[in-house]
Amino acid sequence: MSTLKDVAEIAGVSVSTVSYVLSGKKTVRPETLKRIQDAIKQVDYCPNLLASGLKTNLSKTIGVVMWDMQNNYSIEVLRVMEDTICKYGYCMIVCDSDQSPEKEKKNLRRLLARNIDGLILMGSGNNVLSSYRNAQIPIVCIDRAADEAFLTVQSDSVAGGQMGTEYLLSKGRRKILFLGYDLDFDFARKRLLGYKKAMELAGLSDEIHYEILPERSVKCAMDRVEKLLQDKFDYDAVFGCVDYFAIGAMNALIKHGYQVPEQVSILGFDGSDMGKLSIKELTAVAQPKQALGKAVVEYLMRLIRKEKIQEKCVLMEPYIIERETC
Amino acid sequence: MSTLKDVAEIAGVSVSTVSYVLSGKKTVRPETLKRIQDAIKQVDYCPNLLASGLKTNLSKTIGVVMWDMQNNYSIEVLRVMEDTICKYGYCMIVCDSDQSPEKEKKNLRRLLARNIDGLILMGSGNNVLSSYRNAQIPIVCIDRAADEAFLTVQSDSVAGGQMGTEYLLSKGRRKILFLGYDLDFDFARKRLLGYKKAMELAGLSDEIHYEILPERSVKCAMDRVEKLLQDKFDYDAVFGCVDYFAIGAMNALIKHGYQVPEQVSILGFDGSDMGKLSIKELTAVAQPKQALGKAVVEYLMRLIRKEKIQEKCVLMEPYIIERETC
DNA sequence: TTGAAAGCGCTAACAA
DNA sequence: TTGTTAGCGCTTTCAA
Numbered sequence: 001m002s003t004l005k006d007v008a009e010i011a012g013v014s015v016s017t018v019s020y021v022l023s024g025k026k027t028v029r030p031e032t033l034k035r036i037q038d039a040i041k042q043v044d045y046c047p048n049l050l051a052s053g054l055k056t057n058l059s060k061t062i063g064v065v066m067w068d069m070q071n072n073y074s075i076e077v078l079r080v081m082e083d084t085i086c087k088y089g090y091c092m093i094v095c096d097s098d099q100s101p102e103k104e105k106k107n108l109r110r111l112l113a114r115n116i117d118g119l120i121l122m123g124s125g126n127n128v129l130s131s132y133r134n135a136q137i138p139i140v141c142i143d144r145a146a147d148e149a150f151l152t153v154q155s156d157s158v159a160g161g162q163m164g165t166e167y168l169l170s171k172g173r174r175k176i177l178f179l180g181y182d183l184d185f186d187f188a189r190k191r192l193l194g195y196k197k198a199m200e201l202a203g204l205s206d207e208i209h210y211e212i213l214p215e216r217s218v219k220c221a222m223d224r225v226e227k228l229l230q231d232k233f234d235y236d237a238v239f240g241c242v243d244y245f246a247i248g249a250m251n252a253l254i255k256h257g258y259q260v261p262e263q264v265s266i267l268g269f270d271g272s273d274m275g276k277l278s279i280k281e282l283t284a285v286a287q288p289k290q291a292l293g294k295a296v297v298e299y300l301m302r303l304i305r306k307e308k309i310q311e312k313c314v315l316m317e318p319y320i321i322e323r324e325t326c
Numbered sequence: 327m328s329t330l331k332d333v334a335e336i337a338g339v340s341v342s343t344v345s346y347v348l349s350g351k352k353t354v355r356p357e358t359l360k361r362i363q364d365a366i367k368q369v370d371y372c373p374n375l376l377a378s379g380l381k382t383n384l385s386k387t388i389g390v391v392m393w394d395m396q397n398n399y400s401i402e403v404l405r406v407m408e409d410t411i412c413k414y415g416y417c418m419i420v421c422d423s424d425q426s427p428e429k430e431k432k433n434l435r436r437l438l439a440r441n442i443d444g445l446i447l448m449g450s451g452n453n454v455l456s457s458y459r460n461a462q463i464p465i466v467c468i469d470r471a472a473d474e475a476f477l478t479v480q481s482d483s484v485a486g487g488q489m490g491t492e493y494l495l496s497k498g499r500r501k502i503l504f505l506g507y508d509l510d511f512d513f514a515r516k517r518l519l520g521y522k523k524a525m526e527l528a529g530l531s532d533e534i535h536y537e538i539l540p541e542r543s544v545k546c547a548m549d550r551v552e553k554l555l556q557d558k559f560d561y562d563a564v565f566g567c568v569d570y571f572a573i574g575a576m577n578a579l580i581k582h583g584y585q586v587p588e589q590v591s592i593l594g595f596d597g598s599d600m601g602k603l604s605i606k607e608l609t610a611v612a613q614p615k616q617a618l619g620k621a622v623v624e625y626l627m628r629l630i631r632k633e634k635i636q637e638k639c640v641l642m643e644p645y646i647i648e649r650e651t652c
Numbered sequence: 653t654t655g656a657a658a659g660c661g662c663t664a665a666c667a668a
Numbered sequence: 669t670t671g672t673t674a675g676c677g678c679t680t681t682c683a684a
Contacts, residue, residue: 048380054660342664
């Protein structure tokens with residue numbers, strides 16, 4: 001690989017002059033400029049970001065720590081993030097914590113050693129953030145329990161839960177089963193809360209029915225609904241706390257001969273592309289993944305530029321994707 | 327962040343001595359060692375890989391260029407890769423080419439500027455590799471058309487196509503519809519070839535039926551099968567070139583009242599986790615994603631260590647995941 | 653407008 | 669066994 005020095009020699013100038021051209025921080029004589037540009041092309045110069053990073057303490061790369069790379073929705077947001085990061089001239093180093101707090105902790109060091117300029121924490125791990133709190137770099141969280149130490153971008157889970165429930169009510173549904181997820185997760189608690197709130201507002205406090213499922217999988221939801229089906233199943237809608245649950249419920253119901261959505265409406269939450277795989281395309285409360293992914297990167301870039309940001313938590317509105325199950 | 331120098335001062339030794347301890351390349355007196363270890367702990371020293379990378383020309387990070395991050399199967403392999411890369415003490419920078427040759431080209435420069443030690447090219451883009459050919463770094467491809475310039479790790483698509491077809495034949499199926507994908511893709515051509523081969527070997531040359539679908543999506547396959555259903559559908563099995571197609575076919579058939587697998591068997595290809603979402607869990611020819619992800623990283627590490635590798639193309643055996651659709 | 657030179661944090665050859 | 673030092677490729681201050 002050729003270096004600044006190579007370019008400088010060919011152009012017959014000093015390295016600093018070349019550096020000025022590259023950074024655009026000083027003006028050079030047009031004639032010199034031309035010679036330098038030619039030389040850059042000639043040797044196909046590619047700057048060494050390790051070297052400039054060492055000097056400026058800016059690596060032009062940001063770290064992404066994912067709590068769970070198996071989550072389809074997270075990956076969809078990751079794509080948006082990579083696209084945005086790229087537009088800023090940055091790259092992203094991706095680490096998977098694989099739902100393990102130990103790995104999560106190790107990942108910080110891995111990234112710090114590489115001088116990342118900023119860090120995105122993604123996914124709903126809870127109180128595993130202690131070591132991150134005294135990392136001396138900008139950090140933004142997405143889809144993670146709000147922690148006062150960090151700026152957090154997330155969709156409004158309460159509003160989403162409420163919105164989804166109201167959507168079902170507007171379709172004439174009254175007996176809605178909510179399939180919730182482990183309430184240790186902030187988003188799960190809030191989505192359930194939104195469901196309850198909407199039911200109460202509609203004067204249906206007596207019709208609040210929910211089950212908490214221990215594992216984020218289709219199978220888990222399917223098994224649970226099949227068990228309900230064996231006893232008695234007296235609902236006209238199922239609202240899954242995550243798309244996985246809605247899909248599982250739909251599979252169970254269709255298998256047992258129910259008509260979806262005629263007899264039972266199914267509503268998911270997340271709006272992941274998974275919803276397009278199922279036998280009936282899943283209607284869902286969607287997180288605005290484009291907006292979220294873009295926003296989290298933009299906020300991080302502002303922090304990197306040392307802008308002061310007032311917000312501690314940025315909430316974005318979910319919306320309904322109408323497909324075939326409601 | 328504290329530096330080697332800080333540690334050295336606290337321990338009362340020179341930076342080189344600390345460096346020796348860290349790298350383990352020289353032995354130091356136990357007493358000195360202790361002092362240094364204490365100092366490292368005291369300041370919570372974290373090495374600066376930019377600096378060492380600049381010196382040694384080794385960044386301890388590898389680049390991954392994904393042709394298409396939307397592909398669920400690719401992401402599953404990516405997870406395995408990240409895990410393996412981590413075990414080697416490396417990190418990965420992930421770039422998404424988003425199916426665009428221009429982006430693919432830009433991604434190389436992005437990575438080269440960061441001094442990656444090696445590169446993994448993932449996904450089935452075809453002749454967009456010209457610029458990569460004279461990159462002076464180790465490159466390994468996975469799931470990509472074999473290019474004599476690079477070491478390639480992939481599963482044996484012909485064998486997989488054949489294996490899947492023979493599996494269906496062993497279940498008594500004779501009229502098998504193969505849903506193929508764009509034959510510009512190496513893997514798609516080979517999977518179809520495997521299907522044809524098995525049919526011929528079984529003396530069923532007259533029963534070779536296939537359709538080529540233009541787009542890797544569930545919807546595309548579903549629409550096509552529904553159209554066939556309107557004319558006449560005279561098959562007792564559908565073999566999808568990718569899981570997406572099999573799922574789409576299954577959805578169409580079940581919607582039209584067919585019993586799966588009693589009337590029609592459905593077989594996918596890839597063995598992605600998507601197969602666990604569908605109303606009947608998908609039986610599929612699986613690519614050994616654990617083995618593939620691990621192998622591609624291990625080969626790359628060997629290249630980074632300057633080992634000579636004879637293989638130009640490493641083929642791994644697919645296998646059948648028996649679930650509910652055959 | 654351009655150049656000389658110091659220094660970012662580390663490694664490793666060489667010296668002691 | 670330990671220390672001194674040059675230098676990796678770049679940025680940037682200061683001087684010309």
